[in-house]
Amino acid sequence: MKIEKGIVTRFHSNTLELIDLNTREKITAFLRGKFKLQKITPIVGDYVEYSIENGTAKIENILPRKNLLYRPKIANVDQTVLVTCLKSPKVDYLIIDKFLVQVEKNNLDCVIVLNKVDLLEKDEIDEFLKIYSPLYPVVLTSAKKKIGIEEIKPYLKNKISTFAGMSGVGKSSLLNAINPGLKLRVGEISEKLQRGKHTTTYTELLKFDFGGFVADTPGFAAFEVYDFEPDKLQNFFVEFHEHSMYCAFNDCVHINEPHCGVKDAVENGEISEIRYKNYLKIYNEVSEYQKKTRRKRWK
Ligand SMILES: Nc1nc2c(ncn2[C@@H]2O[C@H](COP(=O)(O)OP(=O)(O)OP(=O)(O)O)[C@@H](O)[C@H]2O)c(=O)[nH]1
Ligand SMILES: [Mg+2]
Ligand SMILES: [Zn+2]
Known part of the structure:
Protein backbone atom coordinates (compact mmCIF):
# COMPACT_ATOMS: atom_id res chain seq x y z
CA MET A 1 0.00 0.00 0.00
CA LYS A 2 1.39 3.33 -1.05
CA ILE A 3 1.20 6.18 1.42
CA GLU A 4 0.87 9.77 0.22
CA LYS A 5 1.00 13.03 2.10
CA GLY A 6 -1.68 15.71 2.05
CA ILE A 7 -3.04 18.70 3.90
CA VAL A 8 -6.67 18.88 5.07
CA THR A 9 -8.47 21.81 3.48
CA ARG A 10 -12.06 21.17 4.44
CA PHE A 11 -14.07 18.99 6.71
CA HIS A 12 -17.50 17.45 6.20
CA SER A 13 -19.25 15.09 8.58
CA ASN A 14 -17.67 11.93 7.19
CA THR A 15 -15.26 13.00 4.51
CA LEU A 16 -12.30 15.30 4.27
CA GLU A 17 -10.97 17.32 1.42
CA LEU A 18 -7.21 17.17 0.98
CA ILE A 19 -4.64 18.65 -1.29
CA ASP A 20 -1.86 16.22 -2.12
CA LEU A 21 1.43 17.88 -1.25
CA ASN A 22 3.24 16.41 -4.28
CA THR A 23 0.73 16.48 -7.10
CA ARG A 24 -1.34 19.41 -5.67
CA GLU A 25 -4.42 17.45 -6.65
CA LYS A 26 -7.68 17.79 -4.72
CA ILE A 27 -8.69 14.51 -3.07
CA THR A 28 -11.75 13.48 -1.10
CA ALA A 29 -10.80 11.04 1.65
CA PHE A 30 -12.54 8.96 4.29
CA LEU A 31 -11.60 8.48 7.89
CA ARG A 32 -10.73 4.99 9.02
CA GLY A 33 -12.80 3.59 11.85
CA LYS A 34 -9.81 3.49 14.18
CA PHE A 35 -9.80 7.29 14.43
CA LYS A 36 -13.40 7.31 15.63
CA LEU A 37 -12.57 4.70 18.25
CA GLN A 38 -9.59 6.74 19.39
CA LYS A 39 -11.75 9.89 19.24
CA ILE A 40 -9.23 11.65 17.04
CA THR A 41 -10.51 13.87 14.28
CA PRO A 42 -8.30 15.62 11.82
CA ILE A 43 -8.97 19.32 11.39
CA VAL A 44 -8.31 21.90 8.71
CA GLY A 45 -4.56 22.45 8.40
CA ASP A 46 -3.58 18.96 9.50
CA TYR A 47 -0.89 17.16 7.57
CA VAL A 48 -2.06 13.60 6.98
CA GLU A 49 -0.88 10.40 5.37
CA TYR A 50 -3.41 8.68 3.16
CA SER A 51 -3.68 5.59 1.01
CA ILE A 52 -5.72 4.81 -2.08
CA GLU A 53 -7.41 1.44 -2.37
CA ASN A 54 -9.81 0.65 -5.23
CA GLY A 55 -10.05 4.32 -6.01
CA THR A 56 -10.97 5.30 -2.44
CA ALA A 57 -8.69 7.51 -0.39
CA LYS A 58 -8.42 6.76 3.31
CA ILE A 59 -6.66 8.69 6.04
CA GLU A 60 -4.00 6.49 7.64
CA ASN A 61 -2.25 8.88 9.95
CA ILE A 62 -2.57 12.39 11.33
CA LEU A 63 0.88 13.93 11.75
CA PRO A 64 1.80 15.84 14.92
CA ARG A 65 0.53 19.43 14.99
CA LYS A 66 2.81 22.42 15.32
CA ASN A 67 -0.02 24.34 16.96
CA THR A 217 -12.19 32.75 8.35
CA PRO A 218 -15.66 33.90 9.21
CA GLY A 219 -15.33 37.39 10.64
CA PHE A 220 -15.86 36.93 14.34
CA ALA A 221 -17.78 39.48 16.32
CA ALA A 222 -17.60 37.82 19.73
CA PHE A 223 -13.99 36.69 19.90
CA GLU A 224 -13.23 37.56 23.49
CA VAL A 225 -11.42 34.64 25.05
CA TYR A 226 -10.23 35.83 28.42
CA ASP A 227 -9.16 32.52 29.88
CA PHE A 228 -6.06 34.02 31.48
CA GLU A 229 -5.31 35.96 34.64
CA PRO A 230 -5.44 39.77 34.23
CA ASP A 231 -1.79 40.15 35.28
CA LYS A 232 -0.83 38.12 32.18
CA LEU A 233 -2.40 40.69 29.84
CA GLN A 234 0.75 42.82 29.81
CA ASN A 235 2.58 39.98 28.03
CA PHE A 236 0.28 40.45 25.04
CA PHE A 237 1.17 44.14 24.62
CA VAL A 238 4.50 43.60 22.90
CA GLU A 239 5.84 47.11 23.43
CA PHE A 240 5.51 46.89 27.23
CA HIS A 241 8.29 44.30 27.63
CA GLU A 242 11.33 46.54 27.26
CA HIS A 243 9.89 49.15 29.65
CA SER A 244 8.58 46.86 32.40
CA MET A 245 12.11 46.04 33.51
CA TYR A 246 12.29 49.56 34.96
CA CYS A 247 9.25 49.02 37.18
CA ALA A 248 9.99 49.14 40.92
CA PHE A 249 7.78 46.13 41.59
CA ASN A 250 8.41 42.77 40.01
CA ASP A 251 4.70 42.04 39.76
CA CYS A 252 3.82 45.51 38.47
CA VAL A 253 0.73 45.53 36.24
CA HIS A 254 1.38 49.18 35.29
CA ILE A 255 -1.85 50.62 36.66
CA ASN A 256 -1.65 51.98 40.21
CA GLU A 257 1.94 51.17 41.14
CA PRO A 258 4.47 53.96 41.72
CA HIS A 259 7.77 54.04 39.76
CA CYS A 260 6.39 52.20 36.76
CA GLY A 261 8.51 51.97 33.59
CA VAL A 262 5.49 51.44 31.38
CA LYS A 263 3.62 54.48 32.69
CA ASP A 264 6.80 56.55 32.30
CA ALA A 265 7.02 55.41 28.68
CA VAL A 266 3.40 56.43 28.07
CA GLU A 267 4.13 59.82 29.58
CA ASN A 268 7.17 60.51 27.41
CA GLY A 269 5.45 59.20 24.28
CA GLU A 270 7.43 55.99 23.81
CA ILE A 271 4.25 53.96 24.27
CA SER A 272 1.07 55.06 22.50
CA GLU A 273 -1.49 56.53 24.88
CA ILE A 274 -4.27 54.94 22.84
CA ARG A 275 -2.71 51.51 23.29
CA TYR A 276 -2.21 52.08 27.02
CA LYS A 277 -5.86 53.17 27.49
CA ASN A 278 -6.99 50.05 25.64
CA TYR A 279 -4.75 48.02 27.93
CA LEU A 280 -6.63 49.43 30.93
CA LYS A 281 -10.02 48.73 29.34
CA ILE A 282 -9.13 45.17 28.41
CA TYR A 283 -7.55 44.62 31.85
CA ASN A 284 -10.88 45.51 33.45
CA GLU A 285 -12.77 43.22 31.10
CA VAL A 286 -10.44 40.31 31.83
CA SER A 287 -10.79 40.94 35.59
CA GLU A 288 -14.59 40.99 35.32
CA TYR A 289 -14.58 37.86 33.20
CA GLN A 290 -12.37 36.04 35.67
CA LYS A 291 -14.58 37.08 38.61
CA LYS A 292 -17.69 35.82 36.84
CA THR A 293 -16.23 32.46 35.86
CA ARG A 294 -14.82 31.98 39.34
CA ARG A 295 -18.25 32.63 40.85
CA LYS A 296 -19.72 30.04 38.48
CA ARG A 297 -17.12 27.50 39.50
CA TRP A 298 -18.02 27.90 43.19
CA LYS A 299 -21.73 27.38 42.58
N1 LIG B 1 -14.39 51.04 -0.44
C1 LIG B 1 -13.90 49.80 -0.32
N2 LIG B 1 -14.75 48.77 -0.13
C2 LIG B 1 -14.24 47.52 -0.01
C3 LIG B 1 -12.84 47.29 -0.05
N3 LIG B 1 -12.63 45.95 0.15
C4 LIG B 1 -13.85 45.39 0.30
N4 LIG B 1 -14.83 46.33 0.20
C5 LIG B 1 -16.28 46.09 0.32
O1 LIG B 1 -16.59 45.68 1.65
C6 LIG B 1 -17.69 44.77 1.65
C7 LIG B 1 -17.36 43.53 2.48
O2 LIG B 1 -16.31 42.80 1.86
P1 LIG B 1 -16.02 41.25 2.19
O3 LIG B 1 -14.81 40.91 1.40
O4 LIG B 1 -17.22 40.42 2.00
O5 LIG B 1 -15.68 41.32 3.76
P2 LIG B 1 -15.24 40.11 4.74
O6 LIG B 1 -14.23 40.67 5.65
O7 LIG B 1 -14.86 38.93 3.94
O8 LIG B 1 -16.61 39.86 5.53
P3 LIG B 1 -17.08 38.48 6.27
O9 LIG B 1 -16.97 37.35 5.29
O10 LIG B 1 -18.49 38.78 6.65
O11 LIG B 1 -16.21 38.31 7.47
C8 LIG B 1 -18.00 44.49 0.19
O12 LIG B 1 -19.10 45.29 -0.20
C9 LIG B 1 -16.75 44.93 -0.54
O13 LIG B 1 -17.00 45.34 -1.86
C10 LIG B 1 -11.97 48.41 -0.26
O14 LIG B 1 -10.73 48.32 -0.33
N5 LIG B 1 -12.56 49.63 -0.38
MG1 LIG C 1 -15.60 36.99 3.89
ZN1 LIG D 1 4.94 48.94 35.70
Whole structure:
Protein backbone atom coordinates (compact mmCIF):
# COMPACT_ATOMS: atom_id res chain seq x y z
CA MET A 1 0.00 0.00 0.00
CA LYS A 2 1.39 3.33 -1.05
CA ILE A 3 1.20 6.18 1.42
CA GLU A 4 0.87 9.77 0.22
CA LYS A 5 1.00 13.03 2.10
CA GLY A 6 -1.68 15.71 2.05
CA ILE A 7 -3.04 18.70 3.90
CA VAL A 8 -6.67 18.88 5.07
CA THR A 9 -8.47 21.81 3.48
CA ARG A 10 -12.06 21.17 4.44
CA PHE A 11 -14.07 18.99 6.71
CA HIS A 12 -17.50 17.45 6.20
CA SER A 13 -19.25 15.09 8.58
CA ASN A 14 -17.67 11.93 7.19
CA THR A 15 -15.26 13.00 4.51
CA LEU A 16 -12.30 15.30 4.27
CA GLU A 17 -10.97 17.32 1.42
CA LEU A 18 -7.21 17.17 0.98
CA ILE A 19 -4.64 18.65 -1.29
CA ASP A 20 -1.86 16.22 -2.12
CA LEU A 21 1.43 17.88 -1.25
CA ASN A 22 3.24 16.41 -4.28
CA THR A 23 0.73 16.48 -7.10
CA ARG A 24 -1.34 19.41 -5.67
CA GLU A 25 -4.42 17.45 -6.65
CA LYS A 26 -7.68 17.79 -4.72
CA ILE A 27 -8.69 14.51 -3.07
CA THR A 28 -11.75 13.48 -1.10
CA ALA A 29 -10.80 11.04 1.65
CA PHE A 30 -12.54 8.96 4.29
CA LEU A 31 -11.60 8.48 7.89
CA ARG A 32 -10.73 4.99 9.02
CA GLY A 33 -12.80 3.59 11.85
CA LYS A 34 -9.81 3.49 14.18
CA PHE A 35 -9.80 7.29 14.43
CA LYS A 36 -13.40 7.31 15.63
CA LEU A 37 -12.57 4.70 18.25
CA GLN A 38 -9.59 6.74 19.39
CA LYS A 39 -11.75 9.89 19.24
CA ILE A 40 -9.23 11.65 17.04
CA THR A 41 -10.51 13.87 14.28
CA PRO A 42 -8.30 15.62 11.82
CA ILE A 43 -8.97 19.32 11.39
CA VAL A 44 -8.31 21.90 8.71
CA GLY A 45 -4.56 22.45 8.40
CA ASP A 46 -3.58 18.96 9.50
CA TYR A 47 -0.89 17.16 7.57
CA VAL A 48 -2.06 13.60 6.98
CA GLU A 49 -0.88 10.40 5.37
CA TYR A 50 -3.41 8.68 3.16
CA SER A 51 -3.68 5.59 1.01
CA ILE A 52 -5.72 4.81 -2.08
CA GLU A 53 -7.41 1.44 -2.37
CA ASN A 54 -9.81 0.65 -5.23
CA GLY A 55 -10.05 4.32 -6.01
CA THR A 56 -10.97 5.30 -2.44
CA ALA A 57 -8.69 7.51 -0.39
CA LYS A 58 -8.42 6.76 3.31
CA ILE A 59 -6.66 8.69 6.04
CA GLU A 60 -4.00 6.49 7.64
CA ASN A 61 -2.25 8.88 9.95
CA ILE A 62 -2.57 12.39 11.33
CA LEU A 63 0.88 13.93 11.75
CA PRO A 64 1.80 15.84 14.92
CA ARG A 65 0.53 19.43 14.99
CA LYS A 66 2.81 22.42 15.32
CA ASN A 67 -0.02 24.34 16.96
CA LEU A 68 -3.79 24.44 17.19
CA LEU A 69 -6.02 27.48 17.00
CA TYR A 70 -9.53 27.27 18.37
CA ARG A 71 -11.26 30.22 16.72
CA PRO A 72 -11.28 29.27 13.94
CA LYS A 73 -10.32 25.66 14.58
CA ILE A 74 -7.25 25.13 12.45
CA ALA A 75 -3.86 23.46 12.85
CA ASN A 76 -0.29 24.35 11.86
CA VAL A 77 -0.86 28.07 11.36
CA ASP A 78 2.30 30.10 10.70
CA GLN A 79 0.77 33.53 11.02
CA THR A 80 -2.33 35.64 11.28
CA VAL A 81 -3.04 38.40 8.86
CA LEU A 82 -5.16 40.80 10.85
CA VAL A 83 -7.30 42.62 8.32
CA THR A 84 -9.01 45.78 9.40
CA CYS A 85 -10.41 48.98 8.05
CA LEU A 86 -11.39 52.09 9.99
CA LYS A 87 -14.60 53.04 8.15
CA SER A 88 -17.50 51.10 6.67
CA PRO A 89 -17.68 49.20 8.96
CA LYS A 90 -16.32 51.50 11.65
CA VAL A 91 -13.55 49.73 13.54
CA ASP A 92 -11.92 51.37 16.54
CA TYR A 93 -8.49 50.79 17.99
CA LEU A 94 -9.95 48.90 20.97
CA ILE A 95 -11.27 46.19 18.66
CA ILE A 96 -7.94 45.99 16.87
CA ASP A 97 -6.07 45.68 20.17
CA LYS A 98 -8.42 42.92 21.31
CA PHE A 99 -7.58 41.01 18.15
CA LEU A 100 -3.90 41.56 18.81
CA VAL A 101 -4.29 40.21 22.34
CA GLN A 102 -5.70 37.00 20.86
CA VAL A 103 -2.86 36.87 18.33
CA GLU A 104 -0.21 37.23 21.03
CA LYS A 105 -2.00 34.82 23.35
CA ASN A 106 -1.76 32.21 20.60
CA ASN A 107 1.87 33.11 20.07
CA LEU A 108 1.40 33.76 16.36
CA ASP A 109 3.32 35.99 14.03
CA CYS A 110 1.14 38.79 12.76
CA VAL A 111 0.90 41.11 9.80
CA ILE A 112 -1.62 43.94 9.96
CA VAL A 113 -3.42 44.92 6.79
CA LEU A 114 -5.27 48.22 6.80
CA ASN A 115 -7.80 47.81 3.99
CA LYS A 116 -10.19 50.34 2.41
CA VAL A 117 -7.55 53.08 2.42
CA ASP A 118 -9.55 54.55 -0.49
CA LEU A 119 -12.02 55.74 2.17
CA LEU A 120 -9.40 57.39 4.42
CA GLU A 121 -7.72 60.77 4.68
CA LYS A 122 -3.95 60.95 4.93
CA ASP A 123 -3.97 61.97 8.60
CA GLU A 124 -6.14 58.95 9.50
CA ILE A 125 -3.65 56.64 7.81
CA ASP A 126 -0.71 58.42 9.47
CA GLU A 127 -2.22 58.02 12.93
CA PHE A 128 -2.74 54.31 12.31
CA LEU A 129 0.82 53.86 11.09
CA LYS A 130 2.22 55.79 14.04
CA ILE A 131 0.54 53.40 16.49
CA TYR A 132 1.00 50.04 14.79
CA SER A 133 3.95 50.13 12.41
CA PRO A 134 6.54 50.12 15.25
CA LEU A 135 4.87 46.92 16.56
CA TYR A 136 3.94 44.81 13.54
CA PRO A 137 4.49 44.89 9.78
CA VAL A 138 1.66 46.99 8.34
CA VAL A 139 0.46 46.87 4.72
CA LEU A 140 -1.95 49.50 3.38
CA THR A 141 -4.45 48.17 0.85
CA SER A 142 -7.57 48.80 -1.08
CA ALA A 143 -9.14 45.68 -2.55
CA LYS A 144 -11.45 47.98 -4.47
CA LYS A 145 -8.74 50.16 -6.06
CA LYS A 146 -6.16 47.33 -6.17
CA ILE A 147 -3.70 49.17 -3.94
CA GLY A 148 -1.04 47.26 -1.96
CA ILE A 149 -1.93 43.85 -3.39
CA GLU A 150 1.61 43.00 -4.58
CA GLU A 151 3.03 44.13 -1.21
CA ILE A 152 1.05 41.47 0.72
CA LYS A 153 2.11 38.52 -1.42
CA PRO A 154 5.65 38.05 -0.03
CA TYR A 155 4.18 37.72 3.48
CA LEU A 156 1.87 34.92 2.33
CA LYS A 157 4.15 32.88 0.09
CA ASN A 158 4.69 29.26 1.24
CA LYS A 159 3.04 29.78 4.63
CA ILE A 160 -0.23 28.79 6.24
CA SER A 161 -2.01 32.02 7.15
CA THR A 162 -5.35 32.90 8.61
CA PHE A 163 -7.14 36.06 7.57
CA ALA A 164 -8.83 37.38 10.68
CA GLY A 165 -10.81 40.52 11.25
CA MET A 166 -14.31 41.83 11.76
CA SER A 167 -17.06 40.97 9.35
CA GLY A 168 -17.12 43.34 6.38
CA VAL A 169 -13.55 44.67 6.55
CA GLY A 170 -12.85 43.02 3.18
CA LYS A 171 -10.98 39.78 3.91
CA SER A 172 -12.62 37.86 1.07
CA SER A 173 -12.35 40.83 -1.30
CA LEU A 174 -8.64 41.08 -0.59
CA LEU A 175 -8.07 37.38 -1.18
CA ASN A 176 -9.89 37.66 -4.51
CA ALA A 177 -7.62 40.54 -5.46
CA ILE A 178 -4.49 38.64 -4.38
CA ASN A 179 -5.48 35.43 -6.17
CA PRO A 180 -8.42 36.00 -8.56
CA GLY A 181 -8.91 32.25 -9.09
CA LEU A 182 -10.25 31.90 -5.54
CA LYS A 183 -13.61 33.50 -6.45
CA LEU A 184 -14.76 33.95 -2.87
CA ARG A 185 -18.17 35.31 -2.06
CA VAL A 186 -18.14 38.91 -0.99
CA GLY A 187 -20.85 40.52 1.10
CA GLU A 188 -22.30 43.97 1.33
CA ILE A 189 -22.08 46.30 4.24
CA SER A 190 -25.47 46.83 5.77
CA GLU A 191 -26.12 50.55 5.21
CA LYS A 192 -28.27 50.80 8.29
CA LEU A 193 -26.03 48.97 10.73
CA GLN A 194 -22.69 49.84 9.14
CA ARG A 195 -21.69 46.25 9.75
CA GLY A 196 -20.68 43.26 7.72
CA LYS A 197 -23.12 40.42 7.27
CA HIS A 198 -20.92 37.42 8.08
CA THR A 199 -20.70 36.31 4.47
CA THR A 200 -18.00 33.71 5.05
CA THR A 201 -19.47 31.02 7.27
CA TYR A 202 -17.09 28.09 7.40
CA THR A 203 -13.38 27.51 7.65
CA GLU A 204 -11.60 26.28 4.56
CA LEU A 205 -7.97 26.22 3.60
CA LEU A 206 -7.37 27.78 0.18
CA LYS A 207 -4.32 27.37 -1.98
CA PHE A 208 -2.50 30.36 -3.48
CA ASP A 209 -1.24 29.90 -7.04
CA PHE A 210 2.11 31.35 -5.93
CA GLY A 211 2.47 28.85 -3.03
CA GLY A 212 1.01 28.83 0.43
CA PHE A 213 -2.37 28.34 2.03
CA VAL A 214 -4.84 30.64 3.67
CA ALA A 215 -7.95 30.24 5.78
CA ASP A 216 -10.51 32.90 4.99
CA THR A 217 -12.19 32.75 8.35
CA PRO A 218 -15.66 33.90 9.21
CA GLY A 219 -15.33 37.39 10.64
CA PHE A 220 -15.86 36.93 14.34
CA ALA A 221 -17.78 39.48 16.32
CA ALA A 222 -17.60 37.82 19.73
CA PHE A 223 -13.99 36.69 19.90
CA GLU A 224 -13.23 37.56 23.49
CA VAL A 225 -11.42 34.64 25.05
CA TYR A 226 -10.23 35.83 28.42
CA ASP A 227 -9.16 32.52 29.88
CA PHE A 228 -6.06 34.02 31.48
CA GLU A 229 -5.31 35.96 34.64
CA PRO A 230 -5.44 39.77 34.23
CA ASP A 231 -1.79 40.15 35.28
CA LYS A 232 -0.83 38.12 32.18
CA LEU A 233 -2.40 40.69 29.84
CA GLN A 234 0.75 42.82 29.81
CA ASN A 235 2.58 39.98 28.03
CA PHE A 236 0.28 40.45 25.04
CA PHE A 237 1.17 44.14 24.62
CA VAL A 238 4.50 43.60 22.90
CA GLU A 239 5.84 47.11 23.43
CA PHE A 240 5.51 46.89 27.23
CA HIS A 241 8.29 44.30 27.63
CA GLU A 242 11.33 46.54 27.26
CA HIS A 243 9.89 49.15 29.65
CA SER A 244 8.58 46.86 32.40
CA MET A 245 12.11 46.04 33.51
CA TYR A 246 12.29 49.56 34.96
CA CYS A 247 9.25 49.02 37.18
CA ALA A 248 9.99 49.14 40.92
CA PHE A 249 7.78 46.13 41.59
CA ASN A 250 8.41 42.77 40.01
CA ASP A 251 4.70 42.04 39.76
CA CYS A 252 3.82 45.51 38.47
CA VAL A 253 0.73 45.53 36.24
CA HIS A 254 1.38 49.18 35.29
CA ILE A 255 -1.85 50.62 36.66
CA ASN A 256 -1.65 51.98 40.21
CA GLU A 257 1.94 51.17 41.14
CA PRO A 258 4.47 53.96 41.72
CA HIS A 259 7.77 54.04 39.76
CA CYS A 260 6.39 52.20 36.76
CA GLY A 261 8.51 51.97 33.59
CA VAL A 262 5.49 51.44 31.38
CA LYS A 263 3.62 54.48 32.69
CA ASP A 264 6.80 56.55 32.30
CA ALA A 265 7.02 55.41 28.68
CA VAL A 266 3.40 56.43 28.07
CA GLU A 267 4.13 59.82 29.58
CA ASN A 268 7.17 60.51 27.41
CA GLY A 269 5.45 59.20 24.28
CA GLU A 270 7.43 55.99 23.81
CA ILE A 271 4.25 53.96 24.27
CA SER A 272 1.07 55.06 22.50
CA GLU A 273 -1.49 56.53 24.88
CA ILE A 274 -4.27 54.94 22.84
CA ARG A 275 -2.71 51.51 23.29
CA TYR A 276 -2.21 52.08 27.02
CA LYS A 277 -5.86 53.17 27.49
CA ASN A 278 -6.99 50.05 25.64
CA TYR A 279 -4.75 48.02 27.93
CA LEU A 280 -6.63 49.43 30.93
CA LYS A 281 -10.02 48.73 29.34
CA ILE A 282 -9.13 45.17 28.41
CA TYR A 283 -7.55 44.62 31.85
CA ASN A 284 -10.88 45.51 33.45
CA GLU A 285 -12.77 43.22 31.10
CA VAL A 286 -10.44 40.31 31.83
CA SER A 287 -10.79 40.94 35.59
CA GLU A 288 -14.59 40.99 35.32
CA TYR A 289 -14.58 37.86 33.20
CA GLN A 290 -12.37 36.04 35.67
CA LYS A 291 -14.58 37.08 38.61
CA LYS A 292 -17.69 35.82 36.84
CA THR A 293 -16.23 32.46 35.86
CA ARG A 294 -14.82 31.98 39.34
CA ARG A 295 -18.25 32.63 40.85
CA LYS A 296 -19.72 30.04 38.48
CA ARG A 297 -17.12 27.50 39.50
CA TRP A 298 -18.02 27.90 43.19
CA LYS A 299 -21.73 27.38 42.58
N1 LIG B 1 -14.39 51.04 -0.44
C1 LIG B 1 -13.90 49.80 -0.32
N2 LIG B 1 -14.75 48.77 -0.13
C2 LIG B 1 -14.24 47.52 -0.01
C3 LIG B 1 -12.84 47.29 -0.05
N3 LIG B 1 -12.63 45.95 0.15
C4 LIG B 1 -13.85 45.39 0.30
N4 LIG B 1 -14.83 46.33 0.20
C5 LIG B 1 -16.28 46.09 0.32
O1 LIG B 1 -16.59 45.68 1.65
C6 LIG B 1 -17.69 44.77 1.65
C7 LIG B 1 -17.36 43.53 2.48
O2 LIG B 1 -16.31 42.80 1.86
P1 LIG B 1 -16.02 41.25 2.19
O3 LIG B 1 -14.81 40.91 1.40
O4 LIG B 1 -17.22 40.42 2.00
O5 LIG B 1 -15.68 41.32 3.76
P2 LIG B 1 -15.24 40.11 4.74
O6 LIG B 1 -14.23 40.67 5.65
O7 LIG B 1 -14.86 38.93 3.94
O8 LIG B 1 -16.61 39.86 5.53
P3 LIG B 1 -17.08 38.48 6.27
O9 LIG B 1 -16.97 37.35 5.29
O10 LIG B 1 -18.49 38.78 6.65
O11 LIG B 1 -16.21 38.31 7.47
C8 LIG B 1 -18.00 44.49 0.19
O12 LIG B 1 -19.10 45.29 -0.20
C9 LIG B 1 -16.75 44.93 -0.54
O13 LIG B 1 -17.00 45.34 -1.86
C10 LIG B 1 -11.97 48.41 -0.26
O14 LIG B 1 -10.73 48.32 -0.33
N5 LIG B 1 -12.56 49.63 -0.38
MG1 LIG C 1 -15.60 36.99 3.89
ZN1 LIG D 1 4.94 48.94 35.70
